[in-house]
Amino acid sequence: MTATPDLAATRLAADDLLRSVFRRHAVGVAVITARGAAGPVGFTATSLTSVSAEPALLSFSIGTGSSSWPTVSAAEYVGVHLLGEHQEELAATFARSGADRFAAPTAWREGPEKVPVLDGVLAWLVCRVVGRVPAGDHRIVLAQVLLGDPAGAGRPLLYHQGRYQGLRD
Secondary structure (H helix, E strand, O other), rough: OOOOOOOOHHHOOHHHHHHHHHEEEEEEEHHHHEOOHHHHHHEEEEOEEEOOOOOEEEEEEEEOOOOHHHHHOOOOOOEEEEOOOHHHHHHHHHHOOOOOOOOOOOEEEEOHOOOEEEEOOOEEEEEEEEEEEEEEEEEEEEEEEEEOOOOOOEEEEEEOOEEEEOOOO
16 A cells, blocks of 8 residues: 655645746746837746647746836737857846846847847747736736747757756757
8 A cells, every 4th residue: 555645744835836846847948029119128938838830829928027028018029039058148148137138248130020139049939929818927928920040050058956057968
């Protein structure tokens, strides 16, 4: 007979449990960008997900307290950039509160639909926002893929156990 675990002894507050479990979940690192009235905004995201092939949809989440949220909440188009392992500092810049994310050394250009497109990434997409779904203190943004470039060189940047890492063989 299998012993029943003592669930009371292993319970954590739900938010602590969620953080603890997802620290063990290795994910790719993306930067989401948008153009606002005051200029470009962007943030590092580890919540990027492919949603549908037909139509081509993806999703990401963003905190409503994020400095990028006001622009993303109104943006018709967003840029989605998959980072390479050589772009750890770029990921950190876009994750840092108060940073001038588009200042040098960040290399970028205005892309289709005036979306800021980052240089040197593994892949980038320009997407049309089709929905914003409330989810606690975040919003899940659904976006339809319009165009992009999947041909960047390198290996993906990963986030695991609170650190950026490269893919190991």
